[in-house]
Amino acid sequence: xxxxxxxxxxxxxxxxxxxxxxxxxxxxxxxxxxxxxxxxxxxxxxxxxxxxxxxxxxxxxxxxxxxxxxxxxxxxxxxxxxxxxxxxxxxxxxxxxxxxxxxxxxxxxxxxxxxxxxxxxxxxxxxxxxxxxxxxxxxxxxxxxxxxxxxxxxxxxxxxxxxxxxxxxxxxxxxxxxxxxxxxxxxxxxxxxxxxxxxxxxxxxxxxxxxxxxxxxxxxxxxxxxxxxxxxxxxxxxxxxxxxxxxxxxxxxxxxxxxxxxxxxxxxxxxxxxxxxxxxxxxxxxxxxxxxxxxxxxxxxxxxxxxxxxxxxxxxxxxxxxxxxxxxx
Amino acid sequence: xxxxxxxxxxxxxxxxxxxxxxxxxxxxxxxxxxxxxxxxxxxxxxxxxxxxxxxxxxxxxxxxxxxxxxxxxxxxxxxxxxxxxxxxxxxxxxxxxxxxxxxxxxxxxxxxxxxxxxxxxxxxxxxxxxxxxxxxxxxxxxxxxxxxxxxxxxxxxxxxxxxxxxxxxxxxxxxxxxxxxxxxxxxxxxxxxxxxxxxxxxxxxxxxxxxxxxxxxxxxxxxxxxxxxxxxxxxxxxxxxxxxxxxxxxxxxxxxxxxxxxxxxxxxxxxxxxxxxxxxxxxxxxxxxxxxxxxxxxxxxxxxxxxxxxxxxxxxxxxxxxxxxxxxx
Numbered sequence: 001x002x003x004x005x006x007x008x009x010x011x012x013x014x015x016x017x018x019x020x021x022x023x024x025x026x027x028x029x030x031x032x033x034x035x036x037x038x039x040x041x042x043x044x045x046x047x048x049x050x051x052x053x054x055x056x057x058x059x060x061x062x063x064x065x066x067x068x069x070x071x072x073x074x075x076x077x078x079x080x081x082x083x084x085x086x087x088x089x090x091x092x093x094x095x096x097x098x099x100x101x102x103x104x105x106x107x108x109x110x111x112x113x114x115x116x117x118x119x120x121x122x123x124x125x126x127x128x129x130x131x132x133x134x135x136x137x138x139x140x141x142x143x144x145x146x147x148x149x150x151x152x153x154x155x156x157x158x159x160x161x162x163x164x165x166x167x168x169x170x171x172x173x174x175x176x177x178x179x180x181x182x183x184x185x186x187x188x189x190x191x192x193x194x195x196x197x198x199x200x201x202x203x204x205x206x207x208x209x210x211x212x213x214x215x216x217x218x219x220x221x222x223x224x225x226x227x228x229x230x231x232x233x234x235x236x237x238x239x240x241x242x243x244x245x246x247x248x249x250x251x252x253x254x255x256x257x258x259x260x261x262x263x264x265x266x267x268x269x270x271x272x273x274x275x276x277x278x279x280x281x282x283x284x285x286x287x288x289x290x291x292x293x294x295x296x297x298x299x300x301x302x303x304x305x306x307x308x309x310x311x312x313x314x315x316x317x318x319x320x321x322x323x324x325x326x327x328x329x
Numbered sequence: 330x331x332x333x334x335x336x337x338x339x340x341x342x343x344x345x346x347x348x349x350x351x352x353x354x355x356x357x358x359x360x361x362x363x364x365x366x367x368x369x370x371x372x373x374x375x376x377x378x379x380x381x382x383x384x385x386x387x388x389x390x391x392x393x394x395x396x397x398x399x400x401x402x403x404x405x406x407x408x409x410x411x412x413x414x415x416x417x418x419x420x421x422x423x424x425x426x427x428x429x430x431x432x433x434x435x436x437x438x439x440x441x442x443x444x445x446x447x448x449x450x451x452x453x454x455x456x457x458x459x460x461x462x463x464x465x466x467x468x469x470x471x472x473x474x475x476x477x478x479x480x481x482x483x484x485x486x487x488x489x490x491x492x493x494x495x496x497x498x499x500x501x502x503x504x505x506x507x508x509x510x511x512x513x514x515x516x517x518x519x520x521x522x523x524x525x526x527x528x529x530x531x532x533x534x535x536x537x538x539x540x541x542x543x544x545x546x547x548x549x550x551x552x553x554x555x556x557x558x559x560x561x562x563x564x565x566x567x568x569x570x571x572x573x574x575x576x577x578x579x580x581x582x583x584x585x586x587x588x589x590x591x592x593x594x595x596x597x598x599x600x601x602x603x604x605x606x607x608x609x610x611x612x613x614x615x616x617x618x619x620x621x622x623x624x625x626x627x628x629x630x631x632x633x634x635x636x637x638x639x640x641x642x643x644x645x646x647x648x649x650x651x652x653x654x655x656x657x658x
Contacts, residue, residue, distance in 0.1 A: 034482075037485040037486065037488050037489045040485055040488070088450075091446045091447070091450060094423075094442055094443060094446045095442075095443035095446060095447070113423055113424075113442050113446075114423060114424035114488070115485075115488060117420045117423045117424060117442075117446055117449070118420070118424070118481060118484045118485055118488070119485075120446070120450070121417075121420060121449070121450075121453070121481050121484070122478070122481040122482070122484075122485060124450070124453055125474065125477040125478040125480075125481045126478060128457060128474040128477065129471070129474035129475060129477070129478050131474075132467070132470045132471040132473075132474045133471055133474075136467065138461070138465065138467060138470075141461045141467075141470060142458070142461040142462055144461075145454065145457040145458035145460075145461045145462075146458060148454040148457065148458070149451070149454040149455060149458050151454075152447060152450050152451040152454045153363075153451070155447045155450070155451075156366040156369055156444075156447055156448075156451060157366065159366055159369070159443070159444060159447070160366050
């Protein structure tokens with residue numbers, strides 16, 4: 001009863017060759033998942049089918065295009081980074097008690113935290129298996145494991161900063177560098193390495209991916225202050241209630257007594273208060289400041305792209321990076 | 330403020346050279362853990378310090394002895410398998426809601442399920458990093474990832490069998506083969522591969538490790554029917570309440586209406602009823618049958634050992650295997 005994974009995020013409509021390859025990546029993921037527990041397997045497939053943006057595998061694929069590469073291995077590597085990303089999402093939902101993920105009930109809300117814990121672990125295992133079988137370079141595998149460690153250290157840093165009403169923008173940057181940018185960097189490096197790209201290219205695309213990852217996360221965090229629940233498929237400012245503070249709030253809360261007073265209520269913040277908090281943050285101008293911060297990263301990313309050889313791959317990377325920035329305006 | 334990990338399980342007192350190496354392994358683990366969140370780092374160190382048996386790293390070390398090997402890499406590999414084992418324990422405790430682990434509060438009970446999820450993930454990452462940096466053979470890394478997948482599939486199978494009052498012994502064997510024996514096999518293979526052992530030796534020790542792993546898990550499950558809480562550091566028959574049935578119960582519950590009636594209460598079984606259940610299982614003779622089953626595996630394991638070249642390494646393996654069997658008598 002094999003179903004086919006075909007739902008690709010609409011952002012790829014204008015990039016038909018990327019869209020086609022992402023469809024292949026989803027088929028590879030489908031073939032990789034043999035979780036033995038049919039219910040869990042189906043829940044995982046549902047997550048992949050739900051149509052995330054697949055930015056990370058797309059970066060691996062597009063960056064791989066710059067040098068002669070093994071197309072099959074490259075797609076498997078792209079599948080691995082998407083599985084790794086999804087593994088962290090499944091475990092994130094345990095932490096956040098999130099009822100929803102990608103507009104569908106989260107695995108933890110459907111099956112409980114126990115299944116979510118194993119399902120995430122299973123995806124980690126599938127990730128490493130895929131990487132090990134489609135990479136011939138031990139150095140690369142080593143680098144991948146170091147970055148994975150950085151990602152998880154980033155998740156733990158987030159905990160250290162929980163409910164810290166004096167958390168700095170520097171701590172926030174460090175946190176999202178580990179939590180988000182590191183996986184973008186890994187995707188870029190794996191893509192480049194499959195094409196046996198020289199070190200200078202590797203450094204350039206790592207730098208690009210880091211900056212795109214930072215911009216992407218900041219813009220994602222800004223969305224909480226701009227959208228209704230329905231747009232995002234998750235509850236209003238749930239993160240704030242859980243003690244996870246992001247750029248707009250961190251900028252706004254410095255020296256703002258009203259916001260500080262609300263934050264002191266920690267998990268007791270009501271839905272109404274969180275809407276009031278959102279209004280205060282917007283009124284303070286902090287959302288605009290956060291957008292400006294994201295733009296800095298996007299501009300840094302575009303500067304790196306300028307140095308790449310002309311061609312379709314470069315054009316696609318520029319278009320995606322610009323589309324990511326537009327999202328917030 | 331470096332503390333030294335020195336507590337080694339008393340079972341190694343009679344094997345001073347193994348004990349010494351296991352101490353080195355603990356120091357490697359301590360150096361590998363830089364979790365950034367000091368509280369979590371300490372909680373993880375506490376788990377390693379609490380003095381588990383360290384059977385898996387010991388097997389890797391002893392099996393590595395049969396061929397010329399790189400002693401430093403071998404110890405790192407032993408550290409990796411112990412970290413992998415501990416990662417699965419940390420996540421197991423999320424599932425079981427276990428208040429205790431190795432006579433100390435479990436990570437999930439100390440810090441919540443969220444930290445336990447990340448802490449386990451972090452250990453997985455540290456495991457792969459250690460393996461990647463101390464293995465030069467891509468084939469081996471691939472094999473390790475396949476076995477990890479088998480282990481996690483085993484965990485998910487356990488869920489499929491939850492509360493199945495007609496679960497067969499065959500399902501149980503399949504479940505523990507994935508959950509326990511696979512990691513014993515991986516430890517043996519990693520040890521053998523470090524010494525560049527020939528395939529025949531690799532097969533022999535894999536076979537040995539599989540059988541020891543099976544015997545070990547069955548005996549561990551039997552302990553629930555023989556010991557008081559205090560001996561084991563975990564609550565009475567908690568597994569049964571969670572719907573996880575093991576050999577003695579599976580053997581006893583076939584065609585036993587009293588046991589079937591109790592099991593129908595699922596998570597509602599009271600502490601008194603679980604003591605009554607234990608008595609019924611013991612009275613049925615199922616514990617003895619389970620011991621006989623474990624002995625079969627131990628005998629298979631010893632048969633494989635017979636074929637190994639004489640020497641200290643072989644003697645140690647035989648002594649440990651026999652000690653593991655004695656545990657239940």
